Amino acid sequence: MSEPLHDERTDLPISDRRELHSGYVMDLVSEAVDLGIAGEVRREFVRHPGAVAVVALDDEDRVALVRQYRHPVRAHLWEVPAGLLDVPGEPLQAAAARELAEEADLRATTWHTLVDFFTSPGGSDERIRIFLARGLTGVPESHRHQREAEELDMDLAWVPLQDVVAAALTGRVHNPSTVTGVLAAHAARGQGWSPLRPADAPWQPAWHRD
Known part of the structure; x- marks a missing residue:
């Protein structure tokens, strides 16, 4: 590795986004994301303000x-x-x-x-x-x-x-x-x-x- 170790932000194409639940602090969302060679997958995750x-x-x-x-x-x-x-x-x-x-x-x-x-x-x-x-x-x-x-x-x-x-x-x-x-x-x-x-x-x- 020639460069210092670092994470890299990557914005992959999202074909569908749904809000499954809107909470007091956090929301639960579902997104269909294109991983390229791996195809499209759907992921559910918590959206959080940080x-x-x-x-x-x-x-x-x-x-x-x-x-x-x-x-x-x-x-x-x-x-x-x-x-x-x-x-x-x-x-x-x-x-x-x-x-x-x-x-x-x-x-x-x-x-x-x-x-x-x-x-x-x-x-x-x-x-x-x-x-x-x-x-x-x-x-x-x-x-x-x-x-x-x-x-x-x-x-x-x-x-x-x-x-x-x-x-x-x-x-x-x-x-x-x-x-x-x-x-x-x-x-x-x-x-x-x-x-x-x-x-x-x-x-x-x-x-x-x-």
Whole structure:
């Protein structure tokens, strides 16, 4: 391979598109796509607005984790703060800062792009950008977000980065943004943070909803 390893966006011909279900957050769609030599196939998948997540790392190399109930998997999961891209036109980093404040009552002065990923590319178009946030301070109590639903009783814990990495590798934490984010942070820290990208780095390959 002469070029650096990279994914490539490919827009194949779509002959038919149907919305099977329109949900509160996500939709279920069906598309007939021409794969060329492999012929036309029909695929059903979840259309998702996308999300952001934040590995918030303090001066003691501790990660801010929140404990949230996730009904589809019937479990309380330890997670890095995260949320949907559900505000039209909101930049990714601004969305991440909003979620960090809403879920963990934290602000950050230093932001970098840590890693991007598709959560389940065989069945959903959901993408997530994970940021690394440092220079943390608390949001004044008078300005804190009023939580509701699953977020109402979330616990906040500060856990050493190496302990979260160990929990991921031994199968004790399962949230994909947490696992992906802490492993990426651990790898980047081992290289003196040199792999970090700017907070406004473009998503590659260019991603958009049709």
